[in-house]
Amino acid sequence: MTAPEAESLRVRPAPRRRSEWRAQTPVVAVVALGGALGACARYGLALAWPTPPGGFPWATFCTNVIGCAVIGVFMVLLTDVWAAHRLVRPFFGTGVLGGFTTFSTYAVDIRRLVDAGRPGLGFAYLAATLCGALAAVWLASVAARRVLIGRKR
DSSP, rough: OHHHHHHSSSOOOOOOOHHHHHHHHHHHHHHHHHHHHHHHHHHHHHSSSSOOOTTHHHHHHHHHHHHHHHHHHHIIIIIOOOOOOOIIIIIIIIIIHHHHHHHHHHHHHHHHHHHOOOOOHHHHHHHHHHHHHHHHHHHHHHHHHHIIIIOOO
């Protein structure tokens, strides 16, 4: 084998790629920032609308239903209306709305109602939140499609 032939057979190293962590750093950062903003908004709503002991937790209920409605509109915007920057979905969808809505407080609220001797209200809250959240995301996405996409045609 000649020198030029040997040179052409030499294995060249692949170009250096960014490490997985380095590639994900911006995503982690925007999720953290969005989560902090969403959690602060939820906390502010809970302070403005406190739940009396044994009472229906309206602030958490409304937070979760509103958050589901917003995610319905947001997903229509991202999938059907415009192409967003790659960090918009992690920032707003996972971060802001993930920090704003709350499954843990919902579960704690149910437990508090049961512990306060109000299991019927706890079950009603459990069912109302589930039904309200599902209805909100569905209705908001249908309405957003009609308003945003119907207008484009």
